[in-house]
Amino acid sequence: MKKLKDKKGEGYIDVCVFILCMLLILAFIFSVLPVFIAKHQLDIFVTELCREAEIVGEIGSETSAKEEQLKSQLNIEPQVEWSKTGKIQLNEEIEVVATIEKELGNFGGLNSFKVPIRAKASGKSEVYHK
Numbered sequence: 534m535k536k537l538k539d540k541k542g543e544g545y546i547d548v549c550v551f552i553l554c555m556l557l558i559l560a561f562i563f564s565v566l567p568v569f570i571a572k573h574q575l576d577i578f579v580t581e582l583c584r585e586a587e588i589v590g591e592i593g594s595e596t597s598a599k600e601e602q603l604k605s606q607l608n609i610e611p612q613v614e615w616s617k618t619g620k621i622q623l624n625e626e627i628e629v630v631a632t633i634e635k636e637l638g639n640f641g642g643l644n645s646f647k648v649p650i651r652a653k654a655s656g657k658s659e660v661y662h663k
Contacts, residue, residue: 564638568648571635574607575652579631582613583654586627590660591620609633611652621658628655 585599586592592615600613616628634647 568635568637568650571609571633572650572652574609575611575631575633575650576654578603578607578609578611579629579652579654582631583627583629583656586615586621586629587656587659590623590658590662592618592627616655620662621660623658623661625658626655627658628653 581603582596582600586596589595604610611631611633614630614632616626621627630651630653632649632651634649636645637648638645
């Protein structure tokens with residue numbers, strides 16, 4: 534009976550510290566998560582853009598139209614660089630690199646800073662130009 538009546542509140546401090554730590558971890562996750570989402574979107578962007586260039590067999594107006602379409606769908610504005618321009622012969626290698634800067638959120642009073650995110654895709658042309 535003595536042990537049941539002896540409540541000094543020792544577990545109260547432990548629970549408070551645990552909840553504080555969990556909230557800090559959640560705040561960190563929510564500040565870093567947009568960077569991972571942007572990386573995933575950029576990977577989708579370059580994969581789709583490279584596939585369009587493979588099907589069309591050139592880097593020109595059609596790939597530019599696809600680029601604009603993807604930019605509006607994914608709501609991102611990356612800088613796109615192609616390894617080649619113009620018509621690309623059958624089985625020639627195509628490479629596209631897209632870069633975007635995403636701001637890593639303000640966490641714990643620290644200043645936010647920009648993180649460069651880069652995605653790269655490559656493929657081969659599927660068109661034979663005479």
